[in-house]
Amino acid sequence: MEKTLKEFKITLESRIQHASRIFIVPHKNMDFDAIGASVGMAEICRFFKKEYAIVTDDSIMDMNKGVRNIYDTVLKRYSVISSEEMTSYRTLEDLLITVDVGKKNLIPSAIVHQLDSFSHIVILDHHKEDEDSIVTGDKHVNTATSSTCEMITRLLKLFGIEIDSWLAKAFLAGIFVDTNKLKKNTDEKTLEVTARLIRRGATIQDVNDLFVEDFANDRKIQHLIDGTEFITHHIHSVALIYNRQDPDTWYAQSDLAQAADYLLPYKVDASFAFGFTGVDTVGISARTSGGMRIEEMMHLFGGGGNEHSAAAYLSNVSDLKAVREQLMKLICREDYYTVQSPTLTTDSVMVESSSENRPVVKKYSS
Ligand SMILES: [Mn+2]
Structure with a gap:
């Protein structure tokens, strides 16, 4: 009760x-x-x-x-x-x-x-x-x-x-x-x-x-956000944030959370920031304003959270690409979105990671 x-x-x-x-x-x-x-x-x-x-x-x-x-x-x-x-x-x-x-x-x-x-x-x-x-x-x-x-x-x-x-x-x-x-x-x-x-x-x-980070850490998070991929799936848009240049970089879970929070206002159904948090361990931080069932998704990775913020910790991971692929599979599933695309003829996914769409990192301090 x-x-x-x-x-x-x-x-x-x-x-x-x-x-x-x-x-x-x-x-x-x-x-x-x-x-x-x-x-x-x-x-x-x-x-x-x-x-x-x-x-x-x-x-x-x-x-x-x-x-x-x-x-x-x-x-x-x-x-x-x-x-x-x-x-x-x-x-x-x-x-x-x-x-x-x-x-x-x-x-x-x-x-x-x-x-x-x-x-x-x-x-x-x-x-x-x-x-x-x-x-x-x-x-x-x-x-x-x-x-x-x-x-x-x-x-x-x-x-x-x-x-x-x-x-x-x-x-x-x-x-x-x-x-x-x-x-x-x-x-x-x-x-x-x-x-x-x-x-x-x-x-x-x-x-x-x-909430004001030291300069070095701020740059580190900015670099992480620079690697954002915007994935378009039918009517949906999802941000995947990870360090493509130096995938082995270690992050604190709070860094990943901050990066995922950062992308949320950019008209995405959800944002997922992931990166190594230690040897063989990867953290995922997921955020949504309500467009995606991120809590259920993180649950599949053994994590949890609530309907707006969720996270998971994965162990025995050697390659960040494997995590991206697992996330991509879920992003392509309509049932993880709260609003379904009207018609589903193809399974087309568009990946866009141009620098034009790259958001400018704003500092927490103002
Ligand atoms: Mn709490």
Whole structure:
């Protein structure tokens, strides 16, 4: 049974009160939303004077500048441990809370191996569930909500917990990253929460500053976008973004997400940015304004997301071309588009990658 946020609050309070310790787990490769939700949940644990720890194996070295900025303060303000440290601290009365994630393949495997040993598991998330999702009745999973930070801001209000200006900034960054700065997946409630965070001391400028990449990284993403192929299939248009010149270049998942976000306004049904994220591992970041069933598509690669943003991580990939071919097969299938082409006589696909149509990269800062 799905719980409303108010029902979830009651469950959460009871689970926290009865736990000896609480482990808060965001998804791997934390973004602003996962970090914000983690610290929001840590505030709730503190409110009930409970011992807690945020558990992550992410390395500071892999974080982009903005995420690192927030994370540096997280390390000072909150208790953060690795999954290995968690394993050595465990008792049977521990509570596990996952935030901004519900799927097993998106949390450290050491935690997945211990799932059965927790007294209870609570999930707060806005990603669609599937057969890989952790099974629990104690969850609030609403794919219609912009971000987990929107949920956590509302939860803190329900608990009557104060939000200081740093927390407000961290939460607003989470909302911004998942809504591409309120350009998508944003409704009245998102704007209300945004207004509340601004009243608590977050400023649009501060949050925008977190999104300003360093120059070298900005150039790297620009180079990635330069390689965009616009694929025309019947009435549809899809952007494939990958580094054709230097296919072996490594990217952070956040780079791919930024590139996919970038192409979305260019009248495409969907954009897919992909590239190596490590040895033999490839990340795909997919975005749509609603023209394409990207969540289902990423699901085929073992990933997931929601109807506007989805991602997948592929292992044992040696050639980026193979990933492009797999994506092309899906792009040629009418059933992955929300609006079908009127007549389908041929299976013609046009690939256009001229420099004329190449969008100019705009910096996040202005
Ligand atoms: Mn999120």
